[in-house]
Amino acid sequence: MQLITDKKIILASESPRRKELFSSLGIPFEVQPSGVIEELDGIYTPEEMAIGIADLKASTIAHRNPNAIVIAADTTVRLGSELLSKPKNNEQAKKFLRLLSGKVHNVITGVSILGQDVSIAFAESTLVKFYELTDEEIDAYVETGDSLDKAGGYGIQTMGGLFVENVQGDYNNVVGLPISRLYRTLLNLGVIEFAKEKSK
Template identity: 50%
Template sequence: MVILASASPRRREILERFFDVKVVPSNVEETSMASSPEERAIEIARRKAFAVAKRYPKEIIVAADTTVVLNDMILGKPRSEHEARKMLELLSDNIHKVITGYCIIKGEKRIEGAEITEVKFRKLSKELIEWYLKTGEWKDKAGGYGIQGYASVFVEWIKGDYYNVVGLPIKVVVELMKLGLKPKT
């Protein structure tokens, strides 16, 4: 069994395809003073993992943090529809990076890293953005969109791991298998 230090239904869904999962949200502050978006994502994932590992020291813990970066500007989770609109306008007809930092803890062993996927959005019309905002899907999503849902129509192409854009790179599943965790059948 894997303990997921996150309340993200998307991360849970990805992990549950392979393993039995128990969700234990970390409830840590998701801020960082790290100098790069990759270091920031890893640092936050590490804090999430350690917070949960204190309560479950014998279990395998998985934590992650995803951020969207456009021209060195970090686009976190929008706090309002207005912020989501601005983010989508910025992402329109542009290439951005989705960075997920991850941390896996098993006893004294720690595996961490960051996965980067490039995403190119089509030119988004005002009408398309307004339609999307009405779906409410933008809530609690880095960059104000969920690639696995309605926002899939925004995407012209992606370069890299699709699951990373959803919220958890498939590399994490591979690392768990390397640790000896057997996938469900």
């Protein structure tokens, strides 16, 4: 299966994980980090928060690139009524992991797609259950430095995945980009299409 596009596509992200996932589509794209502060004033649901920040990232890059299709994403973790975004320091990362220990939490990624005649956003949710964690393993993991740039203080695709008992939903959504849903959305929008096979 080969996908093609005649659009200029920009991924508004500095995340190497999102870049790697988007690369799986096999289409050309650029990376332009938005540099926006990942915060919104006001009261929002987790889905609204993730979409709102993704919209902010996408609109910042779309303003500079009016002829491009811009894709942005933002991931947050919800435990009960509490939102756990990227920890500000190691102590907060340890606090997050202690809260997640032995519990089921929801990982929500908002995706925004902006461009000429294109404006669509959605949120994907995945349930993740952690094993009971010891203080020793929490401390050892946080000391690796892996926690600080990841929502909830862990990366499922790195050693943080050792804490995960099970996942219900899209694994890639937990990594940071629900690439399957994004692929289908881009296909439905006509941004990407299948390459036609040459007749023999």
